[in-house]
Amino acid sequence: MSYAMRRLINHLPIQIGTRSDRRLRTTGMKHVQFASFLETAGFRTHYVDHYDRSLRRRQLAKKLFLVGLTFFVIWVASESARALTLF
DSSP states (O other), X not given: OOHXXXXXXXXSSSXXXXXXXXXXXXXXXXXXXXXXXXXXXXXXXXXXXXXXHHHHHHHHHHHHHHHHHHXXXXXXXXXXHHHHHHO
């Protein structure tokens, strides 16, 4: 496979195999000593891990979707039961 084709496949916006694992291993805090120096110096003392925040948002959205889907299925079942009792 040519270099250009491999590069194109590796940069596609879809997940192929363990491509997403590469993002899990690399974080914004690569140099721990430098980051701790900045924190003690008062530079950005708040929590800045955007990846964890986006994971929590995705989990919340997934839970809200599942709850909504559950209520929808229950509503359809109850309306179907009501319709069957009329006939």
